[in-house]
Amino acid sequence: MVRVVFLHPDLGIGGAERLVVDAAVALQSRGCHVQIWTAHYDPTHCFSETLDPDLPVVCVGDWLPRSVCGYFHALCAYLRMIYVALYLLLFSHEEFDVVFCDQVSACIPVLRLARHRKKVLFYCHFPDQLLTTRRSLLKRCYRAPLDWLEETTTGMADRVLVNSRFTAGVFRQTFPRLQGVHTDVLYPSLNPVSFDTPITEGLDGLIPEGRSLVFLSINRYERKKDLPLALHSLASLWERLGEGGFWEKVHLVMAGGYDSRVVENVEHYKELRALCRSLGVEAHLTFVRSFSDTQKVSLLRRSVCVLYTPANEHFGIVPVEAMYCCCPVIGVNSGGPLESVAHGETGFLCPPTPESFSAAMEQFVREPRLKQKMGQAGRERVIKCFSQQAFTEQLNRHIVSLTQ
Known part of the structure; x- marks a missing residue:
């Protein structure tokens, strides 16, 4: 042994x-x-x-x-x-x-x-x-x-x-x-056991009723993860869609690792809350800190897409987890996601700008079948490659x- x-x-x-x-x-x-x-x-x-x-x-x-x-x-x-x-x-x-x-x-x-x-x-x-x-x-x-x-x-x-x-x-x-x-x-x-088991923990209180177009950001509350990009992209999507209609169905869940012992986690969380208020998107956003494994799987299954914002990320396990759960990915076109996400097949790889991200997000809003098509392709890719x-x-x- x-x-x-x-x-x-x-x-x-x-x-x-x-x-x-x-x-x-x-x-x-x-x-x-x-x-x-x-x-x-x-x-x-x-x-x-x-x-x-x-x-x-x-x-x-x-x-x-x-x-x-x-x-x-x-x-x-x-x-x-x-x-x-x-x-x-x-x-x-x-x-x-x-x-x-x-x-x-x-x-x-x-x-x-x-x-x-x-x-x-x-x-x-x-x-x-x-x-x-x-x-x-x-x-x-x-x-x-x-x-x-x-x-x-x-x-x-x-x-x-x-x-x-x-x-x-x-x-x-x-x-x-x-x-x-x-x-x-x-x-x-990834360990498929934790992603294939029946979910016993719901998402009560995280997503308001009627919000069927849920976007999800998963990353630690660290400045290098460029989480403000997700918030600015949400605001840009608001401009694209206008009031009412599709916009009333849109919601962003920003979930991430958070440790109260880490000063940057505490500070950056406050910065993101302030930015959220300044952009006027508070009603369409939920922050989740230190979520459980079952919550993460529930969110991935519930979301139409994951927003993965770090540039030049070493690899990034979140896109792989998302694709396994049949959830497409919008990521930055650099670093590890270039090897994990197949552009146009399992998601979109974009320049790190709100305009590019929101344009990709709009496709999932206006094309309901896109999530299922890319989601299935993503799961097949993970099984084959990761x-x-x-x-x-x-x-x-x-x-x-x-x-x-």
Whole structure:
């Protein structure tokens, strides 16, 4: 039996966490012994699979700060993951063959200290250094050693996987010293069980009566996700449709991961509420924070289309989830959605402007059969290209090869 330990910095409900949980469940289905180690885990803010006692989650180091006076988030994340790795090696009696780590590569040198050297697989969602800005000299000086450390420690992994061809290209551009490191693409998948089971939780109070044309935005409340684009697109659709008629049937649900501990989540939620008021679309909009898995599936089944607003997204699991639920996608024509969404077949890929998005939205409003046609094509595409079976087979092959 192959023993695999997952190391992840914060086991919340984002896309990276979804992949880690799916990877753990996939390897379990192939007979691997799996544990997830993390610096933060909240049973009330997690994916349902992690509540299963057969998928152990070990949380250590949550007492370490996530930031210092609102700054040094990256440094604190590195230190927290290094602590988790040290604790695993020095204070636990857990035996393992392979470590699957993602997001933070700084812990890889620590794993090299194991008595019998263990294999390390690093999954690169996207280079960490590209997820922040460097507007000031002080910020550039702070990030320089962290960027060097990220590149150096990533190169120490025994195998590197990326989530898309887009990310593979960015990886080569960002890490010039790692040109000799081979990266394999492992597309995220979804667990069909949670999407195929009967829904027991409704959408009471989320969608006003009579609103049959529901658009859905799913993303964390972070500024880089460009959620204002969805609001401006809704306002632009209002201008296209005019008062009454179709417009009275339109509603947007903005659902997303929200953590009250994260300052940006709190601030950006308030910013979006203010923007909603200024655009005058409050009556046609519902905000949902930290929804449940069953709520998400209900929303995807109920909606005519998903608005996916991030530009240059690394991959983006939401379009895949939407298409599996027969819900078409309107996304930005860059990054991972170029590989997941088939333009004109399973949705539309548009420039990130309200005019382009609202024009695509109008097609779903005026052509009722478009949702069913594109929705069915989307489900077929997911089954063919992003199935759990394909994901499981590829990941298991990588794990087994590392142990031989």
